[in-house]
Amino acid sequence: MKELLLLAVGSAIVNNVVLSQFLGICPFLGVSKKTETAAGMGGAVIFVITISSFITALIYKFILTPLDIQYLKTIVYILVIAALVQFVEMFLKKSMPALYQSLGVYLPLITTNCAVLGVCLTNVTKEFGILESVINGFATAVGFFIAIVIMAGLREKIEYNDIPKTFQGTAIVLITACLMSIAFMGFSGMI
């Protein structure tokens, strides 16, 4: 239990997926203009990464390993994730319209988000079991949620600041990300 908790804190905060591993930079910079949209994106990412960590861990254990074709994991994973996102979208649309309203628009954007594939491949590299994979996936996605929501909050304030013309737009966002990354480095002493 203690190991799992440490794993979760480590993936969510200490090795933050965006700020120290640079996965999922695109939505982090692209969809972080408003806190509301950022939270929607973060929620969708939590949903997709948790489910796809679970499914890919099952596939790895019960299909790829018995057949001894682990080397096909990149190909299998990307196809499984793409198909999974489509299914999740259809399923939510039919059976949970309320959730679909808040997360649905972001789901297709996540298909080729490198964070999803990155987490699933890391689960294999670190030789995680199924439970550990799901926890690692969930925690990593929570880390993404934290980072993108904080970034959106900061960007809403930055709007009102007097920024040198050259740095307006993406440049100031990247500088903000740099400062956030320094702050998150402070967590590295925790574990």
Place this chain on the structure above:
Amino acid sequence: MNKNVERLYNGIIKENPTFVLMLGMCPTLAVTSSAINGLGMGLSTTVVLILSNLLISAFRKVIPNGVRMPAYIVIVASLVTVVQFIMEAYTPSLSASLGVYIPLIVVNCIILGRAESYASKNPIVPSIFDGIGMGLGFTVGLTSIGLVREFLGAGQLFGFQVLSLDWFTPITIFVMAPGAFLVLAFLVAGMNIIRKKMEAKGKPLPAPSGCLTGDCASCGQSAMCTGKKPESAKTE
């Protein structure tokens, strides 16, 4: 032949994926802590890009339009797997330091972007040259960012100690995660100045596309998603 040279010039300078189009930001930030890593990542992406452009251009009349994205992804993922194994066998230390970012070449927006916007519409030879140009442009971008970060952060160039540690205190933050964001921020700001100058001269640069702008239309993967922009979906 002229067209092929034009493709090379287009990829390396005019539409340089790192400096001008600002594509593939995840690897750009992640692996540029040293020039060698940047070079290795750039070259492996180049190999995948050339081969994927070649195959996709060769099969462009065979692949049905409706399933082209899954087909491209299978082609790219297979190539990436091959490249990954070759690197594990012949350059194990580079492969270890690039880690998960090698398989993640599959989702690099440059590759699917070029497949969608160039290789699927053009004959084989220009597509190969387009791959070489774009790949080398990406390599140049990653290597030069790597050089800057390595020089400031460790006083080294390609692993050789250039600035003596007797008087130079390395600014270690540059080889760590925050340094990546900082260097990229100044790069974007610098490009803003160059953009403005070129516009004043009447020769505007192509606009940055993909990730950094948050614009779905210019994203290489836009054909895969149903094309609903989050911002516009909110206002509907």
